[in-house]
Every structure is written in C-alpha cells, then in structure tokens.
Amino acid sequence: MRFGGITALDGVAFTVQPGTAVGLIGPNGAGKTTLFNCLTRRCTPDAGTVRFEGEDLLALPPHAVAGRGIARTFQNLGLFPRLTVRENVMVGAHSRGRTGHLAAALRLPRVRREERELCDQADDLLRRLGLADVADHPAAGLPFGTLKRVELARALAVRPRLLLLDEPVNGLSHGEVDEFADLVRAVRQDFDLTLVVVEHHMAFVMGLCDKVVCLDFGRKIAEGPPEEIQRDPAVVEAYLGVAA
Numbered sequence: 127m128r129f130g131g132i133t134a135l136d137g138v139a140f141t142v143q144p145g146t147a148v149g150l151i152g153p154n155g156a157g158k159t160t161l162f163n164c165l166t167r168r169c170t171p172d173a174g175t176v177r178f179e180g181e182d183l184l185a186l187p188p189h190a191v192a193g194r195g196i197a198r199t200f201q202n203l204g205l206f207p208r209l210t211v212r213e214n215v216m217v218g219a220h221s222r223g224r225t226g227h228l229a230a231a232l233r234l235p236r237v238r239r240e241e242r243e244l245c246d247q248a249d250d251l252l253r254r255l256g257l258a259d260v261a262d263h264p265a266a267g268l269p270f271g272t273l274k275r276v277e278l279a280r281a282l283a284v285r286p287r288l289l290l291l292d293e294p295v296n297g298l299s300h301g302e303v304d305e306f307a308d309l310v311r312a313v314r315q316d317f318d319l320t321l322v323v324v325e326h327h328m329a330f331v332m333g334l335c336d337k338v339v340c341l342d343f344g345r346k347i348a349e350g351p352p353e354e355i356q357r358d359p360a361v362v363e364a365y366l367g368v369a370a
C-alpha cells in the first residue's frame with residue numbers, strides 16, 4: 127500500500143484463526159492503521175489479497191464490509207457527538223437493517239417495527255456494557271473512558287464475527303485499562319468474536335492476544351505467541367526498546 131512516495135505496507139501477510147485474538151503492534155507510522163483500513167476497504171492496496179471466510183474483501187464495495195460481519199472501532203473515536211449514546215449504537219445496528227430507503231422515507235409499519243427492534247437491541251447492548259444510565263445522553267461531554275465503551279457497543283451492534291479494535295485503551299487510566307481488558311474478554315466470549323487489536327499498551331496486548339504480529343516501516347518483522355514476541359530481538363529493538 128503506497129501513499130505517494132511512502133510505502134505504508136509492504137508484503138505483510140498473516141492469518142487470523144477464527145475465535146482467536148491477534149495483536150498488531152509496531153512503532154508509530156509502522157502501518158497498523160493502514161492495515162485496518164485495507165481490511166475494512168477504506169483503502170485499496172496496490173497489490174495483494176484480503177480474504178475473510180473465503181471471500182475476497184477487495185472485490186467488495188466498502189459499505190458491504192459490515193454486512194459480511196466485520197466491525198471496527200477508531201483510534202480517535204468515530205462517534206457522532208450530538209447523537210445520544212443509544213442513537214450512536216443504533217447507527218451500528220442499522221447496517222443490519224433490512225428495509226430500503228424508500229420504505230424508510232415512507233415510514234411503513236415494517237420500518238417502525240424494525241426501528242423498535244434495533245432500539246431494543248441497542249438497549250440490550252448498553253445494559254451489557256454498563257451504559258444504560260447514559261443511553262439518552264449526547265456523546266459530547268461524556269468521559270473519554272465511557273466513550274470508548276460506547277464505541278465498542280456501536281461496533282458490537284453490527285453483530286460482527288470479526289472485530290477490529292484500533293488503540294482501544296489509548297488515553298485510558300491504569301484502572302480503566304484493566305476494566306476495558308475484562309470487558310473485551312467478556313464480550314469476546316459472549317459474542318463468539320475473532321479479534322484483531324492494534325495497541326501500544328503492551329500489557330493489554332500481551333494479556334489479551336493469542337498471537338502478536340509486529341510491523342516496522344510497513345513490513346512484518348515478527349509473528350508469534352506473546353511470550354515469544356516480547357523476547358524477539360527485532361521487536362525489542364524496533365518497539366519495546368523504544369517504549370521501555
């Protein structure tokens with residue numbers, strides 16, 4: 127994947143087994159977010175393939191990705207500040223809606239029924255993630271840690287089988303990181319998720335993931351179980367050495 131003269135990703139290849147959690151680490155600018163953008167079709171790589179459950183994702187239009195069971199969160203939160211927490215979560219759920227634009231514009235009864243169903247499902251998720259008390263609060267003005275959970279709820283509303291988390295604990299306090307880790311573990315189990323997590327917080331990644339892939343300057347420099355990656359000299363030099 128190139129941006130002008132910059133090669134953001136170069137021959138990166140790895141497999142994510144269903145039901146596992148894979149951590150994607152690497153120094154700033156290593157290409158982690160670009161890789162997520164390729165998986166969700168925000169970027170189209172110049173070469174290579176991206177397959178999900180046997181299907182070539184690069185052959186899909188970007189809006190079709192959520193419908194295939196892939197959801198993501200964003201490094202800088204992708205919420206709508208003026209919408210309430212519930213409405214933000216319903217934005218995620220709408221990707222599963224079955225009614226078309228015409229039916230929606232005409233407010234046909236089945237549209238109202240579907241809207242109610244999506245609202246009930248959003249409320250279930252809000253309860254599950256401890257957000258019921260702020261359901262009617264606009265996203266703007268809520269504490270950052272709460273917004274991270276709202277974003278997770280919105281991604282889960284897509285009912286994904288693959289969930290991509292982009293720096294989910296960036297900006298959280300120590301205690302909040304531990305709480306978020308517990309929450310991710312719980313929803314992973316409850317929703318039978320496969321996870322790919324980009325994160326600089328090493329304890330979070332190493333505690334959550336079955337496998338870790340390390341990128342540096344757009345190339346994969348290591349891949350393996352967390353305990354091996356932590357000892358890998360190339361990783362230590364490129365990343366852990368800098369972070370320590």
Ligand SMILES: Nc1ncnc2c1ncn2[C@@H]1O[C@H](COP(=O)(O)OP(=O)(O)OP(=O)(O)O)[C@@H](O)[C@H]1O
Binds near residue numbers: 134154155156158159
């Ligand atoms: N839209 C873009 N236009 C130009 N260059 C870009 C664009 N997106 C990313 N890049 C460049 O591609 C490289 C990889 O960036 P990317 O954001 O994927 O790294 P990252 O590993 O996610 O970094 P960080 O940990 O800081 O989020 C960087 O050199 C970046 O400047």
